[in-house]
Amino acid sequence: KNEVEQSPQNLTAQEGEFITINCSYSVGISALHWLQQHPGGGIVSLFMLSSGKKKHGRLIATINIQEKHSSLHITASHPRDSAVYICAGASNTGNQFYFGTGTSLTVIP
Amino acid sequence: DAGITQSPRHKVTETGTPVTLRCHQTENHRYMYWYRQDPGHGLRLIHYSYGVKDTDKGEVSDGYSVSRSKTEDFLLTLESATSSQTSVYFCAISEERGNTEAFFGQGTRLTVV
Numbered sequence: 001k002n003e004v005e006q007s008p009q010n011l012t013a014q015e016g017e018f019i020t021i022n023c024s025y026s027v028g029i030s031a032l033h034w035l036q037q038h039p040g041g042g043i044v045s046l047f048m049l050s051s052g053k054k055k056h057g058r059l060i061a062t063i064n065i066q067e068k069h070s071s072l073h074i075t076a077s078h079p080r081d082s083a084v085y086i087c088a089g090a091s092n093t094g095n096q097f098y099f100g101t102g103t104s105l106t107v108i109p
Numbered sequence: 110d111a112g113i114t115q116s117p118r119h120k121v122t123e124t125g126t127p128v129t130l131r132c133h134q135t136e137n138h139r140y141m142y143w144y145r146q147d148p149g150h151g152l153r154l155i156h157y158s159y160g161v162k163d164t165d166k167g168e169v170s171d172g173y174s175v176s177r178s179k180t181e182d183f184l185l186t187l188e189s190a191t192s193s194q195t196s197v198y199f200c201a202i203s204e205e206r207g208n209t210e211a212f213f214g215q216g217t218r219l220t221v222v
Contacts, residue, residue, distance in 0.1 A: 002151075033211060042215035043199060086151065090211075096142070096167060097201075097211065101151040 003027040004089050006100035013107050019074040021103045023087035030092035032070045034061050037084045037102070046072070046085075077107045112136050115200050115214035122221055128187040130217050132200030134180075138212075140203045141183040143167075143175060145196040146216070152199065158183055190221045 004025045013019050023032070034046040047054050047061040049070070054061050058077075063070040074081055084104050088097040112135030122128050132141060140159055144152040144167075154167030156175040164175050172194060174186045187194055200214040 031209075035213070043201075043213035045210055045212060048210045088152075088211075090209075096154050096157065097152075099144075099152040101149065 002100070003098040004087060004100040006085075006087055006103050008103060009101070010104045011106070013077050013105070015078060015107055015109050017077050017107075019077050019081075019105065019107075021072045021085050021087075021105070023070045023072070023100055025068050025070075025087075025089045025098065027089060027098055028092045029089035029098070031090045032063055033088040033090065033097065034070075034072050035086040035088060037086060039083070043086070048090075074105075079107045079109050082106050113200060113202055113212055113214045115198075115217050117217060118215065119218045120220070122190050122219070124191060124221055125189050128190050128219065128221075130185045130198055130200075130219070132183040132185070132202075132214060134183075134202050136202060136204075136212070137180060138202040138204045139180075140205065141177065142201040142203075142211075143173075143183065143185045144199045144201065145169065145194075146199060147196050155185065155198075187219075190219075192221050195219060195221045 007022045031050045033048050035043050037043045058075045060073040084102040086102045087100045114133045116131045142157040143155040146152050153169045155173050158164045158177040176184045198217045201211050203209050203211045
């Protein structure tokens with residue numbers, strides 16, 4: 001079992017829809033990261049959060065420490081949001097990240 | 110964008126040959142990481158470094174070695190490449206461990222034939 005689980009694995013949405021990607025973790029972490037990877041591209045850090053909620057443009061990330069769960073929301077989705085979204089927990093006992101396997105998002109015009 | 114550069118970006122090599130990938134940063138961050146990304150596995154840690162000449166193994170370190178002779182460079186070497194090492198390799202940096210932002214390179218696509 002992976003330390004970090006994401007759902008769904010694949011997601012197709014119509015442009016304009018509200019999107020939610022979920023992440024659950026089973027290990028102790030000091031922070032949770034949301035990353036974005038476009039096809040054939042590099043990895044970009046979207047958010048790092050250890051509590052509460054953060055917002056950047058149309059993206060919102062939340063975390064519930066007690067439930068060991070985080071969500072990434074995209075409002076008014078756009079085809080340029082099509083990418084793989086990865087959540088990663090920063091280990092609080094060592095120098096590494098625990099990665100989910102990613103959610104592949106396709107937004108159709 | 111954080112100053113982190115991987116080279117080469119693409120490489121095709123033959124089984125049994127040595128290969129070295131380079132990660133260069135201009136951020137003066139203490140921690141540097143090498144990951145491989147494979148379908149169905151996500152990113153997996155190969156090795157990491159917490160300072161010059163200070164390195165440690167990750168979960169998939171067999172067949173790989175690393176070196177960090179200066180803060181800005183972290184080298185990943187495949188001593189004798191195998192087809193199972195065909196993958197996309199990402200370097201990452203962070204200022205401190207854990208609760209700090211991580212920055213990733215653009216990746217190196219390595220094919221071992």
